[in-house]
Amino acid sequence: MQQLRRENAQRVLEHMWGSGAATASELMEVTGLTRATVLTLCKALVDEGWLTSAGTARRRGGHSTGRPALRYAFRPDAAYVIGVDAGQHGISAAVADLRANEVGRAHRRLDPEVLDPGFRRDEVDEAIDSALTAAAVEPERIRAIVLGVPAPVDLDGLSPGDANPFWQRMNPDLITLGDARGWPAIVENDANLAALAELRLSAEAPESSFAALLSGERFGAGIVMNGELVRQPRGRTGEMGFLDMVEGVGSSEGLGGLARRLARDALAEGRRDSSLAGVGADRVQAEHVFAAAHREDPLALEIVEDLAGRLARVCMLLGGLLDIDRVVLCGAVAPALGDLMDAVRRRLPENPYAPWLQVEASTLGADAVRAGAVRCAIDHVRAHALEV
Known part of the structure; x- marks a missing residue:
């Protein structure tokens, strides 16, 4: 029963994530759930911070009897994500809410001739900290971080060094950067992230x-x-x-x-x-x-x-x-x-x-990879929002 309830809550949250405010009747229509179930789930999602009560709405025409319907809205600030473009010449990091609105950014220039992996990891870490400071967001509110690198990346977030040692220097085990902070981390090829950003605009x-x-x-x-x-x-x-x-x-x-x-x-x-x-x-x-x-x-x-x-x-x-x-x-x-x-x-x-x-x-210019990283991180949070 707990699993079924979580699945139903995910259906409600999925609809709310990409829409404006909605009443219980509207949610019943799009999810196929009963009114009692929708109201119970919405209350739980409000208590967990995913939704907020957004006032009331009367039927169209302005004349109806009874209490006006309670409306619910998604909270973009329910959590935050970090997107990082860890390029060869510079690092760009952003903290964003769950609607991809960036609330804090940081940029660090890199000397492309300096290829020390430890130095690169430290610079990425510094950019992340600076973006958090600029956003005034506590680290515990971050639900995912995605880092884009100029190298192929396998399903484990690692880059091979056999064909090209440059690839490992660009991705010095960045997948572990979230471990100490308890953040789920994804490392992805930068062109793939640019493609995701373009896909959202298409x-x-x-x-x-x-x-x-x-x-x-x-x-x-x-x-x-x-x-x-x-x-x-x-x-x-x-x-x-x-x-x-x-x-x-x-x-x-x-x-x-x-x-x-x-x-x-x-x-x-x-x-x-x-x-x-x-x-x-x-x-x-x-x-x-x-x-x-x-x-x-x-x-x-x-x-x-x-x-x-x-x-x-x-x-x-x-x-x-x-x-x-x-x-x-x-x-x-x-x-x-x-x-x-x-x-x-x-x-x-x-x-x-x-x-x-x-x-x-x-039209995204230098923001393409970072924007794709933010979108990828949001997709991860969305897919795992209600997991225990």
Whole structure:
């Protein structure tokens, strides 16, 4: 009987989680439960902090006899979650309520040349503490933490070191970070989390099939098929190392890294017909290149055309291989890709394998992985809310 009651309570909570205030009659209609059962369950959920009494409601028309119906509403502050983007160049952590409203953030920059795993763990921990302080949320109110890393992650939250030692350095056993605090922890590939964030924004989410392509320092893809994230036990779905063997692409180096490298190489070789020379070969970054291309700087335009050719091939490959509808460029570099996206779209009609493919830039920018981590953590809390 206790199990049945918990299942019924979960049905009520599931409806309330994604809706506004509701009366017992409305909950009876959507759950199929009796009035007495609904009222009992709502009282229990109020006592446990998941729901709150939200005043009363009279029938439409304003004229009815008897007491007005009591309304119930979900409490987004019933618990909190933490989402972390633990990238190679920086860490972004956020505390959010159960409706994904971020109430506190923290950011820490990292020197990508410092690869000490212990240092990285400490920096992630510091970012989490800073986000908690900014949110003024007590640690015991956290119900889950999700950390995104630039590495494949298996079902145990670990990253392999056999093919690439960099992966383990990016994920130095981060799955254990929640142990001392009593938090359930999930470690996930960053592109997968970006895909989850994009899925939440997708109007056609139940049928959507797309690749969320992180394109900063390295290419990595989160694959969504028919509204579901594709995930294999080894966690290597969407790894793009095979691009080393693709003619016209040549490596899995991402757009941000490529733009920076190509500009620095050209300037170091003496190229001076560009405003990028004023930035300096040792200081120029990808954002300088994309901004200069928008101003029709000759060197920047050459780099954008080079990147567009590579990216178009990557998108055509993904579209033809996976039969997906679109490729979404994600990450901090995405908002600056307007001219590059135009150049890519000009090449797409050349695609004989997926002529329907759409390519677009995410609106989430640098927040994509962290937003996906928050959503993943909320999904975990939602699935386990009433477990003893």
